[in-house]
Amino acid sequence: MNNNNQVLDVTYYELAQRAYDDDETLQGKVVLKDSDKNLIQEWKVEKTFHDKQTGMDAVVFERDVDGKKQVMVSFRGTEGDKIIEKNSLGIPMKPGEGMKDLKTDTNHFVLREGVHEPAAPPVAGTENAGSKKYWNEENQRWETHNQFEQAERVMKQVTDTYKGRDDVEIYTTGHSLGGALAEYAAASNDSVRCMSWNAPSAKHLLPPDLQERANNGEFKGRIVSIVHGSDSIGYGPFGPYDGHIGSTYAVTPPVTKEDLSKLPLEQRLLFEANRFLDSVKDKPGFHYQNNKYFKMGKDGNLSSSYLLNLDTGERVYDSPGKLLGGGEIRVVVENLEKAVRDMKRNAQEFQDRVPRLISNMMTLLETAESRRVEAKVNNIRAHVEHLSFWYIRTATEISDFIEKKADDYKKTDQQY
Numbered sequence: 001m002n003n004n005n006q007v008l009d010v011t012y013y014e015l016a017q018r019a020y021d022d023d024e025t026l027q028g029k030v031v032l033k034d035s036d037k038n039l040i041q042e043w044k045v046e047k048t049f050h051d052k053q054t055g056m057d058a059v060v061f062e063r064d065v066d067g068k069k070q071v072m073v074s075f076r077g078t079e080g081d082k083i084i085e086k087n088s089l090g091i092p093m094k095p096g097e098g099m100k101d102l103k104t105d106t107n108h109f110v111l112r113e114g115v116h117e118p119a120a121p122p123v124a125g126t127e128n129a130g131s132k133k134y135w136n137e138e139n140q141r142w143e144t145h146n147q148f149e150q151a152e153r154v155m156k157q158v159t160d161t162y163k164g165r166d167d168v169e170i171y172t173t174g175h176s177l178g179g180a181l182a183e184y185a186a187a188s189n190d191s192v193r194c195m196s197w198n199a200p201s202a203k204h205l206l207p208p209d210l211q212e213r214a215n216n217g218e219f220k221g222r223i224v225s226i227v228h229g230s231d232s233i234g235y236g237p238f239g240p241y242d243g244h245i246g247s248t249y250a251v252t253p254p255v256t257k258e259d260l261s262k263l264p265l266e267q268r269l270l271f272e273a274n275r276f277l278d279s280v281k282d283k284p285g286f287h288y289q290n291n292k293y294f295k296m297g298k299d300g301n302l303s304s305s306y307l308l309n310l311d312t313g314e315r316v317y318d319s320p321g322k323l324l325g326g327g328e329i330r331v332v333v334e335n336l337e338k339a340v341r342d343m344k345r346n347a348q349e350f351q352d353r354v355p356r357l358i359s360n361m362m363t364l365l366e367t368a369e370s371r372r373v374e375a376k377v378n379n380i381r382a383h384v385e386h387l388s389f390w391y392i393r394t395a396t397e398i399s400d401f402i403e404k405k406a407d408d409y410k411k412t413d414q415q416y
Contacts, residue, residue, distance in 0.1 A: 019178055046062040054104070061074065073172040073192075075181040076177075077176030077179065079096075082096040084096055115205050119133050176198055183202055187245050192222070198287050199234060202244075203215075219245050224249065232286075238272060239257035240254065302320075
């Protein structure tokens with residue numbers, strides 16, 4: 001199977017970056033290449049969305065491969081360099097387009113306003129008479145437009161376009177605020193798979209029924225958040241978030257809440273302030289998409305030397321995105337072979353130590369003056385010899401079994 005026919009980690013990563021490009025820069029298509037400049041994939045720009053009121057921006061990419069259509073909805077994140085518009089001399093003049101993103105970040109992640117909160121009806125002749133508010137037919141009330149509500153509309157438009165077609169796969173991605181929009185939009189669409197990059201947790205913005213599903217882990221198989229362990233925005237301020245909507249993986253060792261709790265309050269506040277500044281400072285701050293932090297392997301998937309499942313606290317050694325790309329779970333033969341080597345090495349080391357242990361026992365036995373001690377030493381020696389025999393035999397049987405299964409998998413995989 002051609003790996004490039006799948007939606008890879010690098011696909012999510014690169015198309016999340018392309019969401020920051022303007023329409024002229026995109027020029028109708030995006031070409032993905034590896035570090036050697038070899039072509040990986042080519043995606044067509046099908047449609048762009050720019051909501052001037054809320055600042056929500058998204059790009060819909062498409063490509064046809066293996067008789068199916070793959071669709072990627074990429075949401076743009078906070079445009080930090082456009083919060084203040086400057087003149088040619090670099091003097092701040094007025095709020096820029098990024099100010100709308102900053103307002104979204106403040107409203108939903110600092111003030112923790114909901115997506116569908118009730119609003120007072122607009123009054124004719126006032127500023128509220130414009131298009132800031134809308135009538136939500138489902139909720140039967142007036143609500144205020146925001147980026148998350150707009151992301152819902154974008155995803156609904158995309159899914160409705162391909163409704164009833166089994167030859168279409170829909171994915172979504174984004175970085176920072178864009179990643180939060182992607183996760184939020186994916187939660188209410190069971191057919192959509194998502195991978196985000198350094199996104200703040202949007203779980204608290206979900207309606208109650210979807211929050212419950214998120215807390216039950218129902219989205220972990222199709223929504224993945226990749227974060228830098230020191231990023232205050234993606235990993236969380238004052239320690240990790242109470243989970244993202246789906247699974248969360250850190251590409252660097254994070255600071256735990258337990259470690260932070262050991263610091264005096266003053267030191268903790270100073271530490272968090274510095275961590276935030278290190279996250280958002282001029283590139284390469286921890287929060288940005290940077291190849292130094294998010295390394296991709298030759299297979300187009302994440303190949304970070306460190307990858308921690310923040311939900312379980314366990315290290316993982318294969319990209320979690322492989323569960324998303326084509327819906328298949330791949331066995332990593334290299335990991336099986338490493339396990340076999342480790343098991344055989346441990347068994348050999350154990351076997352090498354047993355004679356020395358028995359020799360020490362015999363020395364003790366020769367100096368023993370008590371028959372009771374002699375009996376106990378002989379009894380221990382018999383147990384050690386039996387344990388040694390059992391351990392070596394069992395370890396050999398298990399390692400041989402794993403080795404055979406790995407070989408069988410290799411032979412089967414080569415047939416395809």
